Amino acid sequence: MPFAGRSGICAAGAATAAAACLIAGPSALAQTEGGAVYLEQPKVTKVDCLRACASRGRAQSGSTLRVRGKALSGVDSMIFHGANGRGDDARAKVRAGSATRLNVKVPAGASTGPVSVHTEDDQTSRRTEPLAILPGPPPEPNPDLTPVPGLRQAGAPRLETGTSRTKAYVGARRAVTFSYRVSDGRPASARVELVRASDSSVVRTWTPTTVEGAVQTLSWNGKVGSSQAPRGRYSFRLTVDAAGGARAESSQTGDATRDAFDLYDHVFP
Known part of the structure; x- marks a missing residue:
């Protein structure tokens, strides 16, 4: 046309x-x-x-x-x-x-x-x-902890991650939950980033205290501050640095499939 x-x-x-x-x-x-x-x-x-x-x-x-x-x-x-x-x-x-x-x-x-x-x-x-x-193919479900495909330097901890759902709704009672476990190495620091697939921008960052061997979780309600995030595909990305400086990442840069979900701009129970 x-x-x-x-x-x-x-x-x-x-x-x-x-x-x-x-x-x-x-x-x-x-x-x-x-x-x-x-x-x-x-x-x-x-x-x-x-x-x-x-x-x-x-x-x-x-x-x-x-x-x-x-x-x-x-x-x-x-x-x-x-x-x-x-x-x-x-x-x-x-x-x-x-x-x-x-x-x-x-x-x-x-x-x-x-x-x-x-x-x-x-x-x-x-x-x-x-x-x-x-719409593109939906994200692959990953509700249970599984080993990650991302970078792992020599001496870095082993990472497992999982995401509770592949569809999330802004303000819903059941928020999307990201779970992870760090093992085989004491973590010195951890960072979880929420990445928007449309432009690879980081819309939110968490720096939780991480305990080796423990399953830890965090949730997101579809908002950035008091504002609703744009609808679209998002993914969680975990980066952990060991005490000696070795780094492990849950996904490769630009990978919008691991721990991914689609956000919709209306509330759903």
């Missing part, structure tokens, strides 16, 4: 005006005729699912999209705008390709809605018509 783009023209009058024009979009300088500078903004004309698609070629979390358009060579990210304001937006990094084509992976947490592209020079295309994005 074709989507409209936009462009702009700045008059080359006073030196300050010309400078302001160039600052607004230096990478979009396409041509100069007389005293006018033509600025071409990126434009998305077509989006297709290329790899890891759902049935009938539909996009889902983890799919690779083929994006076609104009002035795309400076694009560094794509924004998936969803349907509920900025709260459900997801952003994916893009490696610059040609001026007319690029590929991008649908991030976890992206939902049906318009998309736009953003350039390294802070230009943004117009939003497209809504792009249908199906």
